[in-house]
Amino acid sequence: MLVLLLVNSSYQAIFPFFHQLFTPLYFAAPACFFLYICHFIGPRKRLSRWEWLHFIPAAMAVMHVIPWPFSPAINWSAILAQIVENKQLFISEKSGLLPASLYYIGRPMLVLGYLLATWYVAFNSKLLKAKEKQIPGKKWILLFLKAATFFQLISFLPLLAGTQDRTFANSIFVVIGCVVLLAIVVFILHRPEIFYSYLFTPADGSAEEHVAKDFVSVSKAAVPLKEPLTLVPASKKVILLPDQSSAYASLMVSFMEKDQPFLLSDFQIIDLAGALNVPVHHCSFVINNVIDKNFRDWINGYRIQHFMVQYPLYAHKKTIEAVAHESGFKSLATFYNAFKKETGLMPKAYFSQKKVS
Template sequence: MLSVIFFARFGQIITSLLFKAGEPHALAFFHQTFTPFYYAAPACFYLYITGFLQDRKHLQKIEWLHFVPTLLAIIHVIPWHLPVTNDWNLVGTQLAQNGYFSLKAKTGLFPPYFHYIGRPLLVLGYLCATWITVMRLKNKPQQLLESEGRKWIIFFLRVATFFQLLGLVPIILRFLHIPYVNTYFIVMNCLALLLVLLYTLHKPYIFYGYLLVAVDWTKKPTSKQTTGIDPGLISLKTENQTRTPITAKKIKFLDAQLAGYAFAMKEIMEREQLYLVHDFQIIDLAAKLNLPIHHCSFVINKQIGKNFRDWINGYRIDYFLKQYPLKSDKITIEAIASEAGFKSQATFYNAFKKETGLMPTAYFAHELSH
């Protein structure tokens, strides 16, 4: 979803350069190539954010209907043999004067209003739908994001909303008969993008796990000690370093090595109850085992069959289920969840439902009935 949004933005930059440079043939090619992305981007924006908030990684069948405008855009740009040819010099002039949402020259099969009315309505409609969905989820504590995810999605939502609304400003000004210069809006876009880049350089961790690597590299290992680690594991590590070449793209382990690493991870996790630490990350586990982070991730995914977050949350849910009968009459569910290592209610509720298939109240009611 994000790639489609970025491609659409990239297409706008390319075509801006081309109509400013007076290259009608290149403008025709790139404008038609990127037009389907323009019509897909608003839907992708909505589906990415709603899917992220609801912790869904796949589209539901009915959600594919959001891409009907994209299909129409593809039909629109197919080079049909029509009696009237497109005037790309006029297209370039209108783009330079009035911007993308004001293009009234014919660019394909459908009438011009397919572009200058259809696109603004599509952008505004999906923008409103996205914000309505976000505001509704605020009233559901069990669906709130943990802090890292919340920071990322709020950052992305605000930045995307700003640029989309900025693109609609020329339409409003023209409707109000207020004179403006389109070049100024291009400069404003560039300055705004520069500010966003400066902000992300100042706080790069906001992209952790979403655009950058799935490892919290802002945290430094506390130590390189191997105290308490099975000597057999160290020999396995040494054997792997000498016999098995490790590359960034592919990791190869013998079955015995995978089993040895997985056993050591489980043993140290259970013995030291590392899952009770709120901010415990895979980088901390790697430091305790004196292993590369990508090796830890590979073993957890390949041998244990879960990603790191689901794996550690499984321990926390198990701890919670053991403690709840003992403490439920003294402290709240949320307090017990915090003791189990969850640093937010949202993470706890999502993890609990993922592990048991039910929310806590329904789960314990079901247990009591049996």
């Protein structure tokens, strides 16, 4: 996108630098796309020795763009004109050390080859027929696969038109691409849960359905942990080992009890992660699957406990609402809902019952 913007702007003088800078990425992207899908579907998390061979074209592209003393002169005006006409897929003018065919034949073949290989892997893994529970993140990976395939294939559209209609085809390409991109953005706004634990984690920690119940939880309430947590692995993939999950849970509970960050009404899971230097999605996973609550219920549990200790001490000079606010609740509605959820009663009824008992 940056190269296309430079081509159509008044900053064409810096176009050669960015074109050469991004050329190795053009050749690495198809392999990265293929390997990401393979490793998402499969159990392996690291590249094998042989899989590094996929990056040979990118290494060749690096050699291609280095300004060697013996490299031929480059006609950037001709390259710029060809990008305007054919976009970036086909450039028949020599742009570096290696023959021009590396770009106008090698890269399109690389794109199509890896697209076919990626879809073959997807079909062969039964990804399309599998249920969501069998492959966590199926919706995300299918959206990624389809969107990437669409935008790669549509780049060939101007080349399918004849020379007479090339300008019209380029315009159609831009319009179709923008419409599809807008549709994807609207879809993301309505279905953000597809991206939970892959691109982002919701601030309120409500991704428990999408991070997947990889362990059977053993803790129910926001109370001190008397013993280290032990986890029972389930049959799905895990994102944390049991010992690590237990350590994170103990660390989070200790932090909440000693520092009492829940007294801050704006305290979010991202603040918890920052204070403990723990990834946000790990905090979310532990709260959802070990403590067995979402972040909002968990932190409100601490606030209610603090309220129940403080209110009897200050009931003679402070209202329920004032103590609730000091306990970290931003709104009264949230406080009353949380109190009833924790105790089964409203505050006045709860403390009246306590007096009688």
